[in-house]
Amino acid sequence: MNPRPSAVTQVVAIGIGAALFFVLGRFAAIPTPIPNTTINIQYALLAVLAVLYGPAVGLLAGLIGHVLIDATGYGIWFSWELATAVFGLLVGLAMLRNHVREGEFGTSTAVRFNLAVIVSHAVAWLLVAPLGDILIYAEPANKVFAQGALAFAANSVTTCVLGTIVLAAYARTRTRTGSLTVGE
Template sequence: MKKNNSIQTVVAVGIGAALFFVLGRFVAIPSPVPNTNISLQYAVLALLAAMYGPFAGGLIGFIGHTLIDLSWGGSPWWSWVIASTFVGIVVGLFAKKLDIQEGDFGKGKIATFAISNVVAHLIAWIVVAPVLDILIYAEPANKVFAQGAFAAVSNILTAVIVGILLVIAYTKTIAKKGSLDQE
C-alpha cells in the first residue's frame, strides 16, 4: 500500500506541476501591477496539496513555477519560486486534517481549507517573496511589497474560491464509506 501511495504522489506531482505551468503560463490574467498576474494555478496547487500533502504540494509549486519562469526565456525568479513552494507545503500540512480523500468536505473542512490558503498566501507573498526579492535581487522595497500585496490578495481569492469549488467537485466523485448497500 505504501508503494502505491508513493506512485500516486509522483504522478500527482507530475500532473500538478504540468497543470500549474499551463495555467500560470497560458491562462494568467494580466493585472495593473507590473510583473504580477491573477493566477488560477494556485487553486490546482491547493487541491493537490490538500490531497497529497506538503511534499507533493511543495514540489508542484517549485517545479511548476520554475517551468513558468523558464518558459519566458529567462532564469527562474527564485524568490517567487520559493514562495510558491512555501504555499504548497503549508497547504499540504493541513492534508491530514482535511482528509478530503474520504469524500467529506463540510463547513468545518471548508473553513480549514480556506484558512490554510489565506495563511500560506499572506506569508508567501507579503513576507517571503518581497524579502527574498530585496535580499537576492536588490529590488526596491516599495515595488516588491506592492507586487506581493497584490499577489497575496489575488492568489487568496483564486485559491480559496476556485480551490473550494475544485475540492467540492472532487469529493462528490468519492463514494462514502457504507454508502453501498448489500442486496
Template structure:
C-alpha cells in the same frame, strides 16, 4: 523583472487543490518545479524568491490537506472554513513575507515595489483559492463514495 513573477489564477488554484488532495510533498514539489519551469520557459530566467514562495504555499496547504478526508467524500463546512483560513495564512506567509524579503535580499529590489506586488498576489491568490479552490475541493469530495455509505444486501 516586470510582471513575470505572478502565476496564473489557474496555476495557483491547481497548486492549492493538488496540495490539499495529495499532501505537502506534492504541494511543495508542484509549486517549486511548476513555478521554476514556468518562469524559465516563459521568460528565460527564474525568479527564485517567488519560486520558493509558491513551494511554501503548496507545502502549507498540503500539510492542512492531510487533515481533510476528501478521499472518503467528506468536505464539511467546518473543513471549508479551516481550509480557507489556512490558505489565506499560506498566501500571507508566501507573498507578504517570503517573496518580498527574498526579492530584497537576493535581487536588491525596492521595498515598496516588492511589498505592493506581494500584497496584490496575496489578495488575488487568496480570493481565487477561496472561490475556485473551495468549489473544486467540494466537487472532488462529491465524486468519492462516503465512508460507510455502501451496505451489503
C-alpha cells in the same frame, strides 16, 4: 477509508501537477497594472493537489511548475518560486488528516481549507517573496511589497473560490466512508 497515496501516486501527482501549473500559469495568467504580477488560477490547482496528495506534492509541483513558467518567460526568479513551494507545503501541512478523498468536504473542512489558503498565501506573498526579492535581488521594498500584496489578494480570492468548488465537486464523486450497507 482510503489509504494514504502511494509514493508512485505522489510522483505522478507531482509531474502532472507541475505540468498543469505551468500551462495554467503560462497561458491563463491575467495581467495587472503592477509589473510582473498577474492574477493566477494555477494556485487553486496547487492547493487541491496539496489537499489530496500531501505537502510534499504541493511543495514540489509548485516549485517545478513555477520554475518552468519563469524559465520560459521572465527568467528564473528564485524568491517567487520558493514562495510558491512554501504555499504548496503550508496548505498540505494545514490540511493533513482531511477526508476529502473519502467523500467528506463539509463546512468545517471548507473553512479550514480557506483559512489554510489565506494564511499560506500571506506567508508566501507578504513575507517570503518580498523579503527574498530584497535580500537576493536588492529590489526596492515598496515595489516588491506592492507586488506581494497584489499577489496575496488575487491568489487568495481565486484559490479560495476555485479550490473550494473543485474540492467540493471532487468529494461528491467519492463514496463516503460507511455509506454503503449490505442489502437485506
